[in-house]
Amino acid sequence: MVEPSDDLLELDRQVCFALAVASRSVIGVYRPILEPLGLTHPQYLVMLALWGDAPLRFREIAEMLRLDPATLSPIIKRLEQNGLIERQPVEGDERTFSLVPTETGRALRERALNVPPAVIDRLGMPVDRLLALRDELGEIIAAVDRGTEQAS
Numbered sequence: 036m037v038e039p040s041d042d043l044l045e046l047d048r049q050v051c052f053a054l055a056v057a058s059r060s061v062i063g064v065y066r067p068i069l070e071p072l073g074l075t076h077p078q079y080l081v082m083l084a085l086w087g088d089a090p091l092r093f094r095e096i097a098e099m100l101r102l103d104p105a106t107l108s109p110i111i112k113r114l115e116q117n118g119l120i121e122r123q124p125v126e127g128d129e130r131t132f133s134l135v136p137t138e139t140g141r142a143l144r145e146r147a148l149n150v151p152p153a154v155i156d157r158l159g160m161p162v163d164r165l166l167a168l169r170d171e172l173g174e175i176i177a178a179v180d181r182g183t184e185q186a187s
Contacts, residue, residue, distance in 0.1 A: 061158075068153045072146055073117065077102075077110050079150070082119065082136070086144045090123055090133030119143060 046052055062076050069079050077100075084099050085091060091099075097107050111134065114120045119140035122132040136144070155162060 061154075064154055064157050065150070068150055068157070072143060072150075074143075074147075075110075077106075078114055078119075079147070081107075081110055081114060082140065082143065082147070085120060085134060085136050085140070086147075089135040091135075092125070092131060092133050096134065114140075 040048070042048070065076050065079070069076060072079075074082065080100050081096060084096050088095075088099075093104070093107070093111065096102075096111075097104055100107065102110075111120070115122070118137055120134050121137050123135050125131045125133055155165065158165065
Protein backbone atom coordinates (compact mmCIF):
# COMPACT_ATOMS: atom_id res chain seq x y z
CA MET A 36 0.00 0.00 0.00
CA VAL A 37 1.34 3.42 -0.94
CA GLU A 38 1.39 5.89 1.93
CA PRO A 39 0.25 9.44 1.24
CA SER A 40 3.13 11.86 0.99
CA ASP A 41 3.89 14.14 3.91
CA ASP A 42 5.57 16.62 1.57
CA LEU A 43 3.55 19.84 1.90
CA LEU A 44 5.08 21.08 -1.34
CA GLU A 45 3.98 18.15 -3.48
CA LEU A 46 2.28 19.58 -6.57
CA ASP A 47 -0.80 17.37 -6.39
CA ARG A 48 -1.49 18.51 -2.80
CA GLN A 49 -1.75 22.17 -3.80
CA VAL A 50 -5.21 23.74 -3.89
CA CYS A 51 -3.89 26.46 -6.19
CA PHE A 52 -2.74 23.86 -8.72
CA ALA A 53 -6.09 22.05 -8.76
CA LEU A 54 -7.96 25.33 -9.12
CA ALA A 55 -5.68 26.60 -11.90
CA VAL A 56 -5.97 23.38 -13.93
CA ALA A 57 -9.73 23.15 -13.38
CA SER A 58 -10.19 26.79 -14.36
CA ARG A 59 -8.20 26.49 -17.58
CA SER A 60 -9.93 23.22 -18.43
CA VAL A 61 -13.46 24.50 -17.86
CA ILE A 62 -12.78 27.72 -19.77
CA GLY A 63 -11.48 25.48 -22.56
CA VAL A 64 -14.86 23.73 -22.61
CA TYR A 65 -16.57 27.11 -23.04
CA ARG A 66 -14.36 28.23 -25.94
CA PRO A 67 -15.97 26.19 -28.78
CA ILE A 68 -19.45 26.84 -27.36
CA LEU A 69 -18.93 30.61 -27.26
CA GLU A 70 -17.15 30.82 -30.62
CA PRO A 71 -20.36 30.72 -32.72
CA LEU A 72 -21.66 33.62 -30.59
CA GLY A 73 -18.54 35.62 -31.42
CA LEU A 74 -17.56 35.85 -27.76
CA THR A 75 -14.47 35.01 -25.78
CA HIS A 76 -14.95 33.78 -22.22
CA PRO A 77 -14.09 37.18 -20.65
CA GLN A 78 -16.50 38.89 -23.07
CA TYR A 79 -19.18 36.36 -22.12
CA LEU A 80 -18.71 37.24 -18.44
CA VAL A 81 -19.13 40.95 -19.19
CA MET A 82 -22.26 40.24 -21.21
CA LEU A 83 -23.64 38.07 -18.38
CA ALA A 84 -23.11 40.97 -15.96
CA LEU A 85 -24.84 43.41 -18.32
CA TRP A 86 -27.69 41.05 -19.20
CA GLY A 87 -28.35 40.72 -15.49
CA ASP A 88 -27.84 44.25 -14.17
CA ALA A 89 -27.51 46.89 -16.93
CA PRO A 90 -26.86 49.74 -16.87
CA LEU A 91 -23.53 49.26 -15.11
CA ARG A 92 -20.61 51.60 -14.78
CA PHE A 93 -17.18 50.37 -15.82
CA ARG A 94 -16.04 50.26 -12.17
CA GLU A 95 -19.06 48.15 -11.20
CA ILE A 96 -18.31 45.59 -13.90
CA ALA A 97 -14.65 45.47 -12.83
CA GLU A 98 -15.72 44.80 -9.24
CA MET A 99 -18.31 42.18 -10.19
CA LEU A 100 -15.84 40.27 -12.37
CA ARG A 101 -12.87 40.96 -10.10
CA LEU A 102 -10.86 42.33 -12.99
CA ASP A 103 -8.46 45.23 -12.88
CA PRO A 104 -9.36 48.12 -15.20
CA ALA A 105 -6.37 47.50 -17.49
CA THR A 106 -7.65 43.97 -18.17
CA LEU A 107 -11.30 44.97 -18.52
CA SER A 108 -10.76 47.97 -20.78
CA PRO A 109 -9.83 46.07 -23.98
CA ILE A 110 -12.69 43.61 -23.39
CA ILE A 111 -15.18 46.49 -23.18
CA LYS A 112 -13.62 48.16 -26.22
CA ARG A 113 -13.97 44.99 -28.31
CA LEU A 114 -17.61 44.48 -27.25
CA GLU A 115 -18.31 48.09 -28.27
CA GLN A 116 -16.54 47.59 -31.62
CA ASN A 117 -18.61 44.46 -32.20
CA GLY A 118 -21.80 46.44 -31.57
CA LEU A 119 -22.85 44.43 -28.52
CA ILE A 120 -22.65 47.18 -25.90
CA GLU A 121 -22.77 50.96 -25.86
CA ARG A 122 -22.02 53.79 -23.48
CA GLN A 123 -24.82 55.80 -21.93
CA PRO A 124 -24.21 59.10 -20.17
CA VAL A 125 -24.88 59.09 -16.44
CA GLU A 126 -27.31 61.81 -15.51
CA GLY A 127 -25.71 64.41 -13.28
CA ASP A 128 -22.14 63.23 -13.96
CA GLU A 129 -20.66 64.34 -17.27
CA ARG A 130 -17.37 62.57 -16.60
CA THR A 131 -18.70 59.04 -16.44
CA PHE A 132 -20.94 56.67 -18.35
CA SER A 133 -22.80 53.42 -17.95
CA LEU A 134 -22.62 50.44 -20.25
CA VAL A 135 -25.69 48.71 -21.65
CA PRO A 136 -26.26 46.00 -24.23
CA THR A 137 -27.30 47.25 -27.66
CA GLU A 138 -30.26 45.72 -29.44
CA THR A 139 -27.81 43.25 -31.01
CA GLY A 140 -26.34 42.51 -27.57
CA ARG A 141 -29.78 41.89 -26.11
CA ALA A 142 -30.65 39.58 -29.01
CA LEU A 143 -27.44 37.62 -28.38
CA ARG A 144 -28.77 36.75 -24.92
CA GLU A 145 -31.37 34.45 -26.51
CA ARG A 146 -28.66 32.48 -28.30
CA ALA A 147 -26.54 32.44 -25.14
CA LEU A 148 -29.29 30.57 -23.29
CA ASN A 149 -27.87 27.44 -24.95
CA VAL A 150 -24.43 27.93 -23.38
CA PRO A 151 -25.06 26.56 -19.84
CA PRO A 152 -26.76 23.33 -21.01
CA ALA A 153 -24.00 22.77 -23.59
CA VAL A 154 -21.31 23.21 -20.94
CA ILE A 155 -23.10 20.83 -18.57
CA ASP A 156 -23.43 18.29 -21.37
CA ARG A 157 -19.72 18.51 -22.27
CA LEU A 158 -18.63 18.22 -18.65
CA GLY A 159 -20.78 15.13 -18.23
CA MET A 160 -21.35 15.75 -14.54
CA PRO A 161 -24.65 15.88 -12.68
CA VAL A 162 -26.00 19.42 -12.31
CA ASP A 163 -26.28 19.03 -8.52
CA ARG A 164 -22.54 18.29 -8.29
CA LEU A 165 -21.72 21.33 -10.43
CA LEU A 166 -23.95 23.54 -8.29
CA ALA A 167 -22.35 22.18 -5.12
CA LEU A 168 -18.90 22.88 -6.59
CA ARG A 169 -19.94 26.42 -7.50
CA ASP A 170 -21.16 26.93 -3.92
CA GLU A 171 -17.88 25.55 -2.49
CA LEU A 172 -15.89 27.87 -4.74
CA GLY A 173 -18.06 30.75 -3.54
CA GLU A 174 -17.10 29.87 0.02
CA ILE A 175 -13.41 29.81 -0.94
CA ILE A 176 -13.76 33.23 -2.58
CA ALA A 177 -15.46 34.57 0.56
CA ALA A 178 -12.70 33.12 2.75
CA VAL A 179 -10.05 34.77 0.58
CA ASP A 180 -11.94 38.06 0.80
CA ARG A 181 -12.10 37.80 4.58
CA GLY A 182 -8.39 37.04 4.74
CA THR A 183 -7.61 39.96 2.46
CA GLU A 184 -9.72 42.32 4.58
CA GLN A 185 -8.00 41.16 7.77
CA ALA A 186 -4.56 41.64 6.19
CA SER A 187 -5.41 45.22 5.20
